[in-house]
Amino acid sequence: MKAVLFDLDGTLIDTAADFIRIIQEMCREEQREVVDADLIRTQVSEGARAMVKLVYPELAVDDAVFLTHRQRFLDRYEQNIVVDTDLFKGMYPLLEMLESQQIPWGIVTNKPRHLTELLLERLNLTERCAVLVCPEDVQRTKPDPEPMFLAATQLHIAPEQIIYVGDHPRDIDAGRAAHMYTILAAYGYLPLQHKDNLNAWQADVIVQHVTELQKILSQQLHITPLNQDTMLQTS
Incomplete structure (x- = not known):
């Protein structure tokens, strides 16, 4: 080798801690039940779509509203990409x-x-x-x-x-x-x-x-x- x-x-x-922080912030802002950190961790490798789906399970992933939330998630991550990473x-x-x-x-x-x-x-x-x-x-x-x-x-x-x-x-x-x-x-x-x-x-x-x-x-x-x-x- x-x-x-x-x-x-x-x-x-x-990188999980930064993803967890952002997803849980989105939950609180939307006054939704805060997603458990361990559950978010299992979805990190599935990408942004899977993590954002935890916050908005009722939305289809191709829905315009869902895509807006997904982009908001990505923008936040890019702006604070290494906080706890x-x-x-x-x-x-x-x-x-x-x-x-x-x-x-x-x-x-x-x-x-x-x-x-x-x-x-x-x-x-x-x-x-x-x-x-x-x-x-x-x-x-x-x-x-x-x-x-x-x-x-x-x-x-x-x-x-x-x-x-x-x-x-x-x-x-x-x-x-x-x-x-x-x-x-x-x-x-x-x-x-x-x-x-x-x-x-x-x-x-x-x-x-x-x-x-x-x-x-x-x-x-x-x-x-x-x-x-x-x-x-x-x-």
């Missing part, structure tokens, strides 16, 4: 481990490019990320393997020599279809309808914590693992 690719929300970066605990030293071994890492996400780039910029990850593939770069997004193949091409590394880490069935499906080694990040935003049978996702391995992810990556990449005390540091 020669490279590592990550899904973004729920795998590399813990950060990499998952242990992820900073994990990336440092990869970089110290000259192992490129990148991101393949279904998040729009302008939001992804803004997020990476605010977290000072832009220059460190070796490849970034977003929906605008392909005709078919995950679970189709097209984004995975594009990332591999840009890295000049065969897909079979790349590890892909994700927290949604479409991540694992896309990685498997591209013949990558797949890791299910069970610490992420597991969708409600799929979280009770993780083995059914058919990932090569399931990890419950970033410390486990670091161990698996060390084994697959044949590098010396970091001290566990170091992994517990966030920066």
Whole structure:
């Protein structure tokens, strides 16, 4: 294995707190029942439409009023994209481990490019990320393997020599279809309808914590693992 690719929300970066804050603000402004934070978390990987639907379940997603609310949600998120957002605990030293071994890492996400780039910029990850593939770069997004193949091409590394880490069935499906080694990040935003049978996702391995992810990556990449005390540091 020669490279590592990550899904973004729920795998590399813990963005849920900012989404929860905005959705719950919208509930209070509309004098609606405040949606539970844990429920919002399960919908993060499903995108803005799914999260806004929690606030306005009676509206069709193609309804003009719903689309207005969705845009309001996106505007708020863009304006305050990194308030409580950060990499998952242990992820900073994990990336440092990869970089110290000259192992490129990148991101393949279904998040729009302008939001992804803004997020990476605010977290000072832009220059460190070796490849970034977003929906605008392909005709078919995950679970189709097209984004995975594009990332591999840009890295000049065969897909079979790349590890892909994700927290949604479409991540694992896309990685498997591209013949990558797949890791299910069970610490992420597991969708409600799929979280009770993780083995059914058919990932090569399931990890419950970033410390486990670091161990698996060390084994697959044949590098010396970091001290566990170091992994517990966030920066």
